[in-house]
Amino acid sequence: MAELNDRKLYLGPKLRVLRRELGLNQTRMAEELGVSPSYLNHLERNQRPLTAQMLLRLANTYDIDIRDFTATPADGGPGELSEILSDALVRDIGIARDEVLEVAENYPGVSEAIARFYRALGDLRRLPGEAITSGGPAPLVAPVDWLRETIARSGNHFAEIDAGAESLAAALPDDPGLLQAELRARLKDRHGMTVQVVRADILAGTLRHYDMHRRRLMLSERLAASGRLFAIAYHLCAQELAEAIATQIARTAPPDEDSRRLASMALTNYAAAALVMPYDRFRQAAEQSRHDIALLRDRFGASTEQVAHRLTSLNRTGARGIPFFMAKIDRAGILSKRFDGEAWPFARFGGTCPRWDAHGAHVPDQVTPQLIETLEGKRFVTLAIGLPQGEARGRTVIALGCEAKHAPRIVHADGIDPDKGEATHVGPTCHLCERRGCPDRALPPVTRALDLHSYERTAAPFPFRRV
8 A cells, every 4th residue: 555655646537437337426425435525526537636545445435456446557548549649630630648648547438439430440441442443542432422411411402403394394294194205206306316115135134225326215115104204304304404414513513433423313313303293383282182192103104212202302492392301221121212301310320220110111002101209209200102023022112201290281191190199219220229128129229338137138138228
């Protein structure tokens, strides 16, 4: 004990961690140690050193090993943190040595968190060199992620493209059958492009192909009528709305060539949907039918997915529709497409909650409604629709959703009380969800430590501590 009397010990962070592990507040611990709460507060904030007498009280009261409690942290603490903060990514900030030491010594949990993030960053940095063999530099942001964030920032609404498509549609018939014939004629007369439906074996797994030399658009016989109409509209918009699309692409400033191409395809798809389903006419039909998806699909000659996607884009100033979010989910629960709307209730990454019934929808074109409630108490109505099985073996589901307050405007939500109805409690995604007692949990939350005991097994997997 003599060596402890010879040096001042500032162990505030360790004392604070001990108190929290014991589940005590400062008042209770101060009472058990026979000191005032203000004195204990000074100790935890390193404003007073721990005396030998206080260490003995801690050892006797809480049965701790003094040598372990007073042991100096391994050099990996401040040394490792200094190395991390000297990385080129943050080196220009010029963090002072004493700041690094203060964090490492007083906030070991923060230091460990930073170290874990840095190790993960190191893993990601190694992946491009191992996985990409093209020899070119890896993009800082994957093109698909960049496009998703770009669309989210715009509210999935591009006013100039919508206006151009609506102007074009004004001179065309409303009936889907007549519209397809008119679009074919317009492509041929104005742009010298012909449209031909060919046998599936000729295209060898491709649904549509444009032969630039013969200026011929070939459509597979397997393509449904809605797909054929959309494909023709796509190529017409690529010709007649090229300026509006190019302007929008320039405005988004793609970071690389792959992102630019992806943006071009996405915005041309957007234009095609706006041509087949012109903004005002589609929005009015949606409101009048109370968003009857089958009726909208038949009236505009579109597919379920096209209608759902279009519903998420009704964000014109002064004429907004319901702020729907949308997800396309495969049989593994992976989201291949997502539009966030104003209030996406799940995590941005890592999948959705297994308690969300959208995963189980499998009857083609049948709408399955569900009332869900998040950890924060927000309620949403979701509509899950199974898509007809195509060449892919597995089933795919389209899920639309919005805040529950919009339920009276949706025919598929009839019978659901948005305020008092029984809702399914969901979380963001398992590894971020702190809902206790969930029997459907697949992973423990990364925000909490596990609380496992050999003498008991809880009904819910992965029990975890509250704090």
